[in-house]
Amino acid sequence: MRDNDWWRQAVVYQVYPRSFADSDGDGMGDIPGLISRLDYLTDLGVNAIWISPFYTSPLHDGGYDVADYRSIDARLGTMDDVDTLIAQAHARSIRILMDIVPNHTSSEHPWFRELLASEPGSPAWDRYIVREGSGPDRETPPNNWRSVFHGRGWSHIRTPDGEPTGYWYLHLFDTTQPDLNWDNADVHAEFRTILQFWFDRGVDGFRIDVAHGLVKEAGLPDFDYPTTDDETPAMFDEDVAHAPFWDQDGVHAIYREWRTVADAYDPPRIFCGETWVPNAGRMARYQRPDELHTSFNFVYLEAGWDAARMRSSIDETIASHAKVGAPPTWVLSNHDVVRHRTRMAPIDADGSVDLERGLRRARAATLFTMSLPGSMYIYQGEELGLPEVTELPDDARQDPAWHRSGGTDGTRDGCRVPIPWSGDAPSYGFGSGAASWLPQPPDWADLAVSQQSGSDGSTLEFYRRALSIRHAEPALGAGPLGWLDSDDDVLAIRRTATDGSAVISVINLSDAVLHLPRAWGIDVLVASSEDVVVLNTGDQPALAIGPETAVWLGPTS
Ligand code: GLC
Numbered sequence: 093m094r095d096n097d098w099w100r101q102a103v104v105y106q107v108y109p110r111s112f113a114d115s116d117g118d119g120m121g122d123i124p125g126l127i128s129r130l131d132y133l134t135d136l137g138v139n140a141i142w143i144s145p146f147y148t149s150p151l152h153d154g155g156y157d158v159a160d161y162r163s164i165d166a167r168l169g170t171m172d173d174v175d176t177l178i179a180q181a182h183a184r185s186i187r188i189l190m191d192i193v194p195n196h197t198s199s200e201h202p203w204f205r206e207l208l209a210s211e212p213g214s215p216a217w218d219r220y221i222v223r224e225g226s227g228p229d230r231e232t233p234p235n236n237w238r239s240v241f242h243g244r245g246w247s248h249i250r251t252p253d254g255e256p257t258g259y260w261y262l263h264l265f266d267t268t269q270p271d272l273n274w275d276n277a278d279v280h281a282e283f284r285t286i287l288q289f290w291f292d293r294g295v296d297g298f299r300i301d302v303a304h305g306l307v308k309e310a311g312l313p314d315f316d317y318p319t320t321d322d323e324t325p326a327m328f329d330e331d332v333a334h335a336p337f338w339d340q341d342g343v344h345a346i347y348r349e350w351r352t353v354a355d356a357y358d359p360p361r362i363f364c365g366e367t368w369v370p371n372a373g374r375m376a377r378y379q380r381p382d383e384l385h386t387s388f389n390f391v392y393l394e395a396g397w398d399a400a401r402m403r404s405s406i407d408e409t410i411a412s413h414a415k416v417g418a419p420p421t422w423v424l425s426n427h428d429v430v431r432h433r434t435r436m437a438p439i440d441a442d443g444s445v446d447l448e449r450g451l452r453r454a455r456a457a458t459l460f461t462m463s464l465p466g467s468m469y470i471y472q473g474e475e476l477g478l479p480e481v482t483e484l485p486d487d488a489r490q491d492p493a494w495h496r497s498g499g500t501d502g503t504r505d506g507c508r509v510p511i512p513w514s515g516d517a518p519s520y521g522f523g524s525g526a527a528s529w530l531p532q533p534p535d536w537a538d539l540a541v542s543q544q545s546g547s548d549g550s551t552l553e554f555y556r557r558a559l560s561i562r563h564a565e566p567a568l569g570a571g572p573l574g575w576l577d578s579d580d581d582v583l584a585i586r587r588t589a590t591d592g593s594a595v596i597s598v599i600n601l602s603d604a605v606l607h608l609p610r611a612w613g614i615d616v617l618v619a620s621s622e623d624v625v626v627l628n629t630g631d632q633p634a635l636a637i638g639p640e641t642a643v644w645l646g647p648t649s
Contacts (some may be wrong), residue, residue, distance in 0.1 A: 097578050099297070099362045099385050100419040101570045102139040102467045103559055104189065108427045109146050109168055110154065110529060111510045112472055119527030121168030121510065126512075127177050129513075130184055132541065136475060136552075137559030140187035141301045142364070142425060150200050152268040154190075154427070154508070156301060157198035161286045177296045186297035189364065194283050194346075195302040197271040204270055208249065212259055215385065219278055221262035221308065222249065223272045230258025236314045237337060240327055241266050241493040242501060245325035262312075264305060264337060266492040274306045274346060287353050291361050297354070302327075303365035303378065303387070307343040309336030335372035347383040364388065372408035386421040386467055393423055393586050397436040397453050399581050399601045406464060410573065413466075419570060420466035424457060425474050431507045432457065434480035449640065451477045454533075455554060455620040456599050456642035462562050463587060463597035463644060465573050470555075475513050477551035480506045481530075488530055505530055512540035549622060558618050558644075565617070567595040567647060582606060589647075599642040608645075610634040617644040 133141060145155035146168045149394030155165070159611045164171055176211045197204060206216040209394050223234035226250075233246035247267045248256035262271040272279050287298065289483065305327075318331035332338060347363070349452060354361040365387035378387045389409050392479050395401035409420045424432040436457060437450025454477065461468060484505055490496075493502025512526045514521030515537035519528045543549035566589035576584040581602035588594045595617065600606040605623075616624055623638025635642050 093621070096359045098139060098187065099364075099467060099522075100219070101225055103137065103462075103562070104140045104142050104364075104469045105133055105136065105138040106426060106469055107141055107143045107506055110153075110471060111508050111522075112513065114523030114527075117524035117527060118167065119519075119523060119529045120167050120527075121165065121522070123164070123173040123177055125523075127173070127180055130186065131303040133186060134184045136382040136556055137563060138470065140296065141181065142189040142469070143191065145191045145193060145301075150198055150491075151391045153266050154490065156193050157196075157200075157266065157269050159198040159200040160192050161192075162289050175293065177393075180300045182294065183277070185538070188294075189299055189362075190290055190295050191301060192283070192286065192298040193301040194272065194274075195305045196265060196271045199270055208252070212257075215278075218276050219273055221273050221312075222259055223262075223566075223627040224313070225258050225260050233260050234262075235312050236317070237262065237312075237335075238317070239266070239496065244497045259634065262308075264302075266496070268492075269462065271308075272306075274342075274405055280346070280349065282530070284349070286352055287350060287361075291354070291357050295361070297362035297364070299364045299366065299384075300384070301366055303347075303384070304339045304343060304367045304369055305337060306346055307340040309340055312336065313509075328366040330370050333348075333368075335375075339369050339374060344377065344383060347378065349558070351382050351384070354571070356615075362386070372405070372412040373399055375409075376412035376416050376418065379413060380416050381418075386419065388423050388426075389421050390423075393425075393429065397457065397601060399583055399599075402460075403575075403583055406573075411466065420464065421469065422461045422464050422466060423469040423471075424454075424461060425471040425507065426469070427471065427508055428504055429507065430503075431471075431474065431478055433474070433477055433560060434482070437479075447479050450479065451551065451602055451642045452621055453601075455551060456601075456640050458555070459558055459618065459620045459644065460583065460597055460599040462558050463568055463585065463595065465570055465587070471507070473507075475552055475555040476512070476541065476544060478509075478536075478539060481509045481533055482506055483533070484509075484530065490530075512536045514542040515540040516542075532628065552619070555619065561617050561644065565589070565593075565595050565647060566591060567593050570585065576612075579606070593647040595644055595646040596648070597642070597644050600637050600639060603639045605639065606637050606641075608635045608637065612645050613648060615645055615648075617646060619643040 110121045112121040113123045113129045144522040147158045148160040148163045148165045149157050177190050210216045224230050224536035226232045239245045246260040251257040258371045263269050288612050315335045333499035363384040365384045367377050367378050367387040380386045392405045395405045413420050433450045433454040436453040437445045439447050489505050491502040491504040509530045510522040512520030517525035520540050522612040544552035567587040574586045582600050586594050586596050596612050614626050614633050614635050621641040625636050627634050
């Protein structure tokens with residue numbers, strides 16, 4: 093594979109910088125903290141790091157509210173730190189992907205301030221989506237669109253002394269995140285130069301925030317919501333996927349423009365889109381050869397612990413991506429969803445979440461996912477088997493959706509709790525002191541890197557082993573996938589390399605022991621649990637694997 097094609101089968105590790113490693117003990121993770129952990133990421137076996145936003149931001153949405161796209165938030169570091177990070181990562185053959193937020197700016201961005209300081213209709217107003225309200229006093233918002241974070245999607249433009257005017261601005265997210273107007277030439281030019289600013293510094297690519305939302309349907313028509321109450325118009329929901337603010341055809345022209353910018357570099361820079369669209373066919377449109385290189389496959393993430401849904405999502409994804417010559421991208425967790433250990437956990441009869449089985453399932457699902465063709469993303473802490481933190485004091489919560497929904501939604505802080513590095517240190521070694529911007533659970537000592545490192549059977553060692561095999565086995569690269577016959581609750585694939593060698597990957601999603609066909613052999617490369625035994629009952633030995641277990645076998649030729 094040519095080096096420029098590294099992204100086609102890369103293992104990318106997502107860092108949520110405020111929660112990864114804190115170098116100065118202020119309780120907030122930072123860039124120097126990340127630099128100090130690069131050896132850890134090298135040992136884990138990742139090819140690239142995607143870092144959630146670290147730009148200057150009032151942090152009303154964890155940094156996805158950017159006040160200045162060309163500077164670093166002082167709490168997270170300096171531009172020198174970022175230059176060092178890029179150099180140190182590259183020295184370890186790790187690529188750096190940043191996160192660009194083009195759907196909206198922070199309301200503290202100079203452009204929005206300029207709008208507030210100028211007259212209606214002036215050029216500054218056209219960079220955002222602003223309309224007059226309807227009704228006699230223009231008291232009714234321009235249309236019925238809602239915010240993803242609950243409540244209405246429009247807020248009044250206010251005078252300097254806080255009086256509402258008859259003008260409203262659109263914010264599909266928080267009120268502090270006004271939507272940009274992508275019909276405006278300044279917006280296009282500005283983002284082209286932001287991309288170039290970071291590409292010139294050596295950044296290898298960008299993850300694109302809300303990539304499917306930038307263009308809104310002309311005329312901003314009302315949307316026929318599937319619910320009449322104030323329920324959130326979630327981003328991922330068949331019912332809202334065709335809303336006039338998601339996945340509009342016009343968005344593709346922007347990515348063709350951006351691709352030209354990325355392709356002008358040597359090596360070419362790459363993009364990964366956050367595209368919450370309802371099916372693989374719509375998603376693959378973003379991966380046409382002159383658009384984005386990859387996009388997250390949220391249909392697979394949403395399939396959960398369900399063999400049939402996993403299989404159909406895999407088939408549809410591979411087929412639709414093949415048509416456009418793009419590799420699929422697999423992901424099970426990120427900073428917006430419940431950690432997959434908790435999400436996949438069964439609920440016991442007494443209503444409690446069985447986190448032990450959750451971990452068992454998460455490891456099995458992860459191992460199977462790592463054997464799929466294409467690239468995959470790992471969210472910080474999943475390699476430690478961290479569960480979602482469900483018990484957080486209300487006053488510690490920062491997710492804007494929590495506040496806008498009156499505490500009924502917006503629990504994303506639960507997957508953003510700082511990482512435990514050292515079992516016996518204050519803040520589990522996240523920082524030099526006890527401070528941590530979100531409280532860490534009292535029972536995380538055993539999950540810390542220090543406890544798991546070198547410990548046989550730990551989730552961390554399991555990830556390390558699986559990733560090293562993934563990199564070493566040619567069959568686990570970009571090549572073809574063939575399904576093998578299996579029971580209903582089992583998925584089994586054969587991956588074949590160009591040299592003819594093959595690896596078989598099996599996941600048993602059932603509650604019962606599974607006997608594997610003798611022809612698959614007994615050569616276990618890695619297993620997600622210890623429940624793998626060789627049966628010597630016939631003329632040829634065979635394997636049996638326990639419930640909720642995955643295994644890789646081979647290589648065979
Ligand atoms: C994306 C981000 C999420 C953020 C939202 C608004 O979905 O992943 O964290 O809140 O966009 O920028």
